[in-house]
Amino acid sequence: MKDKQKSPGDLLQGTLDLLILKSLARGSMHGYGVAEWIHQTSEDVLRVEEGALYPALHRLELRGLLSSEWGLSDNNRRAKYYALTAAGLKQLAQETEYWRRMSGAVARILQTA
Amino acid sequence: MFSEWANKTWLRLKGLFKRRQLDRDLEDELAFHLAKREQRNLETGMEANEARYAARRQFGNVSWTKQRSHEMWTFVSLESLAQDLRYALRMLRKSTAFSTVAILTLALGIGANSAVFSVVYSVLLKALPYRQEQRLVLIWETKANEGRDHNVVSPANFLYWQKHSTAFEQMATFFDDTSTLTREGEPEEIPSQGISTNLFSLLGISPMLGRDFSSDEGRRGHNHQVLLSYGLWQRRFGGDRAAIGKLIRLDGESFLVVGVMPPGVTLFASQGSLTEKVAQLWWPYGWRDEDWAPRGRWMSAIGRLKPGVSLTQAQTEMNGLVASFTKVYPDFETGWGVNLVPVREDLSSAIRPTLAVLLGAVGFVLLITCANVSNLLLSRASSRDREMAVRAALGASRWRIVRQSLTESLVLAILGGTLGILGAQWTLSAMVLLIPKTLHMSPIHLDWRMVVFTTAVSLLTGLTFGLAPAWDTARIGISDALREAGQAQTGVRGHHIRNALAVAQITLSLVLLAGAGLLMRSFVMLSSVDPGFNPRNLLTLRISLPSVKYAKPNQYIDFFQQLLEQVRTLPGVRAATIDNSFPLTGMTPGTDFDIAGKPARARGQERLTDVQLVGSDYFRTMRIPVLRGRTFSDREETIESHVVIVSDSLARQYFPGEDPLGHKIRIDMKDKNDFSEIIGVVGDVKRQGLDTTPVAMSYWPHAELPFSSMMLAVRTDGDPFAKVAPIRDIVHRMDSDLPLSDVATMDQALGDSVARQHFGAVLVTIFAAIASFLAAIGIYGVVAHAVSLRTREFGIRMALGAEQRDVWSLVFRFGFAISSIGVALGVAGTLALTPLIRGLLFGVGTHDPGTIAGVAALLMAMALAACWIPARRATHVDPIVALHYE
Numbered sequence: 001m002k003d004k005q006k007s008p009g010d011l012l013q014g015t016l017d018l019l020i021l022k023s024l025a026r027g028s029m030h031g032y033g034v035a036e037w038i039h040q041t042s043e044d045v046l047r048v049e050e051g052a053l054y055p056a057l058h059r060l061e062l063r064g065l066l067s068s069e070w071g072l073s074d075n076n077r078r079a080k081y082y083a084l085t086a087a088g089l090k091q092l093a094q095e096t097e098y099w100r101r102m103s104g105a106v107a108r109i110l111q112t113a
Numbered sequence: 114m115f116s117e118w119a120n121k122t123w124l125r126l127k128g129l130f131k132r133r134q135l136d137r138d139l140e141d142e143l144a145f146h147l148a149k150r151e152q153r154n155l156e157t158g159m160e161a162n163e164a165r166y167a168a169r170r171q172f173g174n175v176s177w178t179k180q181r182s183h184e185m186w187t188f189v190s191l192e193s194l195a196q197d198l199r200y201a202l203r204m205l206r207k208s209t210a211f212s213t214v215a216i217l218t219l220a221l222g223i224g225a226n227s228a229v230f231s232v233v234y235s236v237l238l239k240a241l242p243y244r245q246e247q248r249l250v251l252i253w254e255t256k257a258n259e260g261r262d263h264n265v266v267s268p269a270n271f272l273y274w275q276k277h278s279t280a281f282e283q284m285a286t287f288f289d290d291t292s293t294l295t296r297e298g299e300p301e302e303i304p305s306q307g308i309s310t311n312l313f314s315l316l317g318i319s320p321m322l323g324r325d326f327s328s329d330e331g332r333r334g335h336n337h338q339v340l341l342s343y344g345l346w347q348r349r350f351g352g353d354r355a356a357i358g359k360l361i362r363l364d365g366e367s368f369l370v371v372g373v374m375p376p377g378v379t380l381f382a383s384q385g386s387l388t389e390k391v392a393q394l395w396w397p398y399g400w401r402d403e404d405w406a407p408r409g410r411w412m413s414a415i416g417r418l419k420p421g422v423s424l425t426q427a428q429t430e431m432n433g434l435v436a437s438f439t440k441v442y443p444d445f446e447t448g449w450g451v452n453l454v455p456v457r458e459d460l461s462s463a464i465r466p467t468l469a470v471l472l473g474a475v476g477f478v479l480l481i482t483c484a485n486v487s488n489l490l491l492s493r494a495s496s497r498d499r500e501m502a503v504r505a506a507l508g509a510s511r512w513r514i515v516r517q518s519l520t521e522s523l524v525l526a527i528l529g530g531t532l533g534i535l536g537a538q539w540t541l542s543a544m545v546l547l548i549p550k551t552l553h554m555s556p557i558h559l560d561w562r563m564v565v566f567t568t569a570v571s572l573l574t575g576l577t578f579g580l581a582p583a584w585d586t587a588r589i590g591i592s593d594a595l596r597e598a599g600q601a602q603t604g605v606r607g608h609h610i611r612n613a614l615a616v617a618q619i620t621l622s623l624v625l626l627a628g629a630g631l632l633m634r635s636f637v638m639l640s641s642v643d644p645g646f647n648p649r650n651l652l653t654l655r656i657s658l659p660s661v662k663y664a665k666p667n668q669y670i671d672f673f674q675q676l677l678e679q680v681r682t683l684p685g686v687r688a689a690t691i692d693n694s695f696p697l698t699g700m701t702p703g704t705d706f707d708i709a710g711k712p713a714r715a716r717g718q719e720r721l722t723d724v725q726l727v728g729s730d731y732f733r734t735m736r737i738p739v740l741r742g743r744t745f746s747d748r749e750e751t752i753e754s755h756v757v758i759v760s761d762s763l764a765r766q767y768f769p770g771e772d773p774l775g776h777k778i779r780i781d782m783k784d785k786n787d788f789s790e791i792i793g794v795v796g797d798v799k800r801q802g803l804d805t806t807p808v809a810m811s812y813w814p815h816a817e818l819p820f821s822s823m824m825l826a827v828r829t830d831g832d833p834f835a836k837v838a839p840i841r842d843i844v845h846r847m848d849s850d851l852p853l854s855d856v857a858t859m860d861q862a863l864g865d866s867v868a869r870q871h872f873g874a875v876l877v878t879i880f881a882a883i884a885s886f887l888a889a890i891g892i893y894g895v896v897a898h899a900v901s902l903r904t905r906e907f908g909i910r911m912a913l914g915a916e917q918r919d920v921w922s923l924v925f926r927f928g929f930a931i932s933s934i935g936v937a938l939g940v941a942g943t944l945a946l947t948p949l950i951r952g953l954l955f956g957v958g959t960h961d962p963g964t965i966a967g968v969a970a971l972l973m974a975m976a977l978a979a980c981w982i983p984a985r986r987a988t989h990v991d992p993i994v995a996l997h998y999e
Contacts, residue, residue: 031142032149050150051173054143055181062185070138073145075152080142 016056018099021065021084021092028083030073031057057082065091139182147172197520204521205528208493212525214890215489219529221883222482224536229475229876230566231541231558233468236461242377244317245417249456250424251382252284252414252431254449258718262452263384263459266414267445268400269407273438274414274451280427281416285312286398287380288412289388291822292363293659294349295850302657302854303345305363306380306392313340315417316380323357323372326397333399339368343376345393365661365850368396382459385413407445415456428453447716466952467873473949474628474880477621478887484614484621485887485894490522491611492898544876608899612931615888615895619935619972620942622881622888626968627943629881631954632874634964638956639867644696645798645807647736648859652833653695655855656844657822666819670751672847673815673823677728679843680827686836688828690735691728693820695859696800697866701725702782706811708767709777709788720767722759722809723800724782726818732758732795734828742774742793745814753816757789761797763809780811783818802866804955824855833858873953885975888935893979896928900983904990912992920988928980935976936969 023029023037034057035050060066065088073079084092147168154164169175205212243249252274254264266286275284285308292305310326319325320340330338339361341350350356360367374395381391418427431451439446504514541558656676658669673691680689694701705719714720729750732739740761749756757778764773777788797807815823829836837856844851864871900907907920947959957964 030145032146035146049173050146050171051175051178054139054146054178055185058182058185073149077145077148078141079145080138 030079201521220532223533227537228540268404284416300852304390307398320372321375336397336399340395342393365659616935618888618891620938622884623939625881629878630964635955636874642803651859669819688734690731738796758793758812760810897983908992917988924984932976
């Protein structure tokens with residue numbers, strides 16, 4: 001047996017960051033919401049181990065890409081809501097552009113094969 | 114970039130202070146997530162329990178997530194350091210026995226090291242209180258054919274060198290003397306120094322009060338000034354500034370106090386000292402025109418080299434000066450040379466070898482300490498395999514586990530170090546008592562540098578012994594550890610390291626013990642040397658008659674005759690006599706002599722003898738055997754009669770195969786020298802120390818050459834010190850201004866003369882005892898651990914019918930194997946290392962078989978004794994318990 005903990009999900013860290021930023025582009029959300037959004041929009045293709053989400057959220061917050069505030073959820077529980085900052089928005093644009101170019105390139109390579 | 118960094122730092126700082134708040138937030142956030150997921154699972158139709166469990170599973174490792182986030186929010190290193198510390202302290206509290214042994218071990222090792230280092234620092238490393246001391250050199254005369262390389266200097270030679278040398282900025286002289294202070298309360302003989310007026314400016318020290326001597330105060334008749342030491346100023350003048358400018362009475366003459374020197378100012382050169390005491394006041398030596406012509410040698414000289422001039426260059430120049438001066442005064446100078454010695458080397462030369470050995474010994478103790486604590490930690494680490502594995506499974510990184518082990522080691526080292534400092538204080542005060550007084554150059558105490566050193570040693574020790582267990586822990590694969598934890602197999606890996614450490618401890622201890630044994634035997638041999646006289650119940654003290662009041666030699670003779678007559682009437686006094694200096698208590702004048710009817714020897718090859726001036730009843734009082742002839746008659750004691758008694762070695766050296774009685778010898782000691790008839794031969798006395806060979810000695814009656822300063826020796830019944838008060842009364846009735854000085858017993862003087870050997874032997878023995886004790890703990894630890902790992906095996910063996918005896922022999926065979934390897938290596942190490950201490954040994958060889966075999970047997974016995982408890986435990990294993998033991 002190797003080490004027990006897996007790397008955060010099976011996603012590359014950069015990819016997880018991009019997904020989080022993208023999910024918050026539609027408006028502020030709590031961590032559970034982000035996880036659900038990722039499951040649903042990827043049609044459960046991207047399995048994120050949900051625990052891994054939180055360190056990523058906190059890291060992005062520390063980098064100033066996200067802001068957070070405590071609010072009440074639909075069932076009246078205390079929940080932490082994350083929102084994109086201006087810097088986060090800019091980062092999302094850059095990452096998206098980069099990802100597009102990358103996947104386009106990979107697609108072309110795969111087609112020529 | 115910067116704003117991002119600032120933002121992070123700000124949030125982290127907040128995190129540092131609002132840690133609880135953040136932890137609670139994190140907790141809430143994750144709980145919220147889990148609750149939502151659980152609710153969602155319920156909605157999909159799961160059972161309540163299953164829903165909760167599925168939520169957890171989907172989330173993954175909660176504590177890992179928390180840890181990661183937590184680390185992000187905070188200054189991880191600080192936080193976890195505090196956590197590691199708390200944890201380490203808790204662990205140490207929990208296992209009291211382990212902690213006590215480990216901390217005490219460290220305290221012993223570190224304490225011994227700090228104390229010895231403090232002494233070494235004060236004596237060998239600490240800057241002497243002189244300006245640019247590295248350019249200061251003591252200047253000695255040498256006489257190659259007598260093996261003297263630290264002989265005092267003749268004033269004429271000094272003046273000649275001072276005038277012609279170009280290698281030195283300045284040269285100065287000094288010589289120890291005593292001055293009797295009167296009219297300031299109780300008369301007291303104070304150790305003093307006559308100095309050339311430039312001595313303190315050459316050393317680079319100014320008086321703290323008043324002024325230094327001026328150069329015109331260095332002429333005979335103009336030299337009635339005095340500088341006080343700080344201690345004397347405090348003690349006799351109450352630290353009063355008004356002491357400056359005061360006229361005080363020394364040896365019956367008036368002296369003007371011109372200044373007070375700062376505390377700790379001394380220049381003491383043991384080989385040139387007539388008093389063997391550190392000066393407390395200084396007066397300028399008054400030069401005379403006659404000093405330019407060579408006569409006796411009695412001064413010490415010091416010079417300050419010019420910048421850029423090397424010791425070798427200066428030595429070469431001085432050799433040239435000696436050669437040219439010898440051409441002018443061949444009678445006086447032939448055979449003599451000059452020797453330049455850097456001041457530090459000279460001042461510490463007597464104790465340097467002892468300190469080097471001590472430093473080596475404590476180094477060994479420290480190594481043993483590290484090995485011992487390492488062993489303890491290793492044993493503990495292997496019993497904690499499972500704990501470590503669980504921590505790894507819960508998400509602790511490997512580095513974190515290693516760090517935890519290191520933290521525990523460091524906490525131990527720091528606790529041990531702190532306790533060690535206390536121990537060092539104690540050891541140091543003991544050491545200061547043991548160090549011969551004249552070897553103190555400055556007060557020795559623990560200072561901050563020593564504390565820094567101790568801390569550095571404890572940290573290094575901590576890291577050293579922390580590494581082995583941490584490495585051991587980090588190597589364990591988690592699943593392996595979990596599977597095997599608590600079973601023997603994990604212990605096996607650490608076994609080799611532990612056994613090697615135990616062997617190393619025995620090896621080091623044996624070398625130390627052997628060194629200690631050799632030094633102790635030397636000391637015992639030295640102490641049992643017959644000094645040639647009987648030192649028991651012999652009181653000695655000095656009385657010096659001031660030249661102002663006692664101008665004529667006849668007055669000296671009369672004074673001491675009367676004194677002796679009165680002292681002999683005291684009850685409890687068996688015998689009393691006088692002598693210019695008693696064995697082991699100072700320098701004896703030496704000179705050359707001729708034998709009537711035999712040709713004079715060539716220059717540089719003269720017949721030499723030391724000369725003693727003794728009172729009546731001398732040989733009976735001292736119990737020096739008269740081998741031939743007779744002792745002095747009463748008449749010879751009081752009137753110059755030209756008779757002499759010689760020592761056995763003089764007789765054998767200069768009258769081989771002849772009877773010296775009746776021969777006449779002319780001793781070159783007085784202004785006009787007559788032949789004296791040899792009337793007796795007496796036994797040799799080891800005057801210069803028990804480890805020296807007696808030199809040729811001539812005894813003259815005091816009347817032959819009356820000295821004004823003599824020592825009184827009184828053989829008493831019972832405690833010699835009880836006679837001090839009555840003797841003082843007698844002296845004061847004769848002259849109320851006369852102090853008694855150097856009051857001591859001959860036993861004390863003998864003890865002082867072997868103080869250096871005593872000091873070395875006692876300390877090394879203490880260190881060796883500590884080391885062997887630690888080694889025994891080490892052996893015990895290893896064997897006990899091995900037994901606990903094999904509990905199950907022993908149980909099975911006994912269940913299958915093994916006798917207790919078999920188990921005993923199993924355990925002892927293991928202990929014996931380790932000890933005998935250690936002892937064998939130790940004997941090899943001893944044979945290799947003891948030649949280094951040859952210079953400190955007396956009457957015993959470096960490879961003394963008795964000593965080495967003795968300590969080997971002792972250590973072997975200790976090691977096997979240490980196996981006894983674990984062996985007992987092994988034989989008392991209940992097979993049932995053993996088989997259940999997991």
